[in-house]
Amino acid sequence: MNKLIRLRWPLLFFSLGLVCQFTFYLIGSRVDENGFLIEPFGLLPISWMFISLGLVLLIIRLVKLRRSRS
Template structure:
């Protein structure tokens, strides 16, 4: 589960880089900003799940 979340976070970073950003004629920055916090959410959730899994396995021994 945690590896899947890390993979989704990685895909968000790749998509952000692939889509790119540009400046419109009126000076507005056009970019897929929603992918940045979404990637962080996936990375942090995956990390917390990995730590919880590690602790659970340590306690079970």
């Protein structure tokens, strides 16, 4: 359980990124009558930022766990 508590922030950020991706595909996109594409584009860079941050934090935590064992 202690290891899971240490990984809460990486898992939280990774989960937020996946929720943003899911929300983007759930909302969808459309073309209005003037030919403009209407889509929630802001969710894409936010989701990749969250996923990247979660992976970086996960790598840092795993390296720290390995160093503390040695």
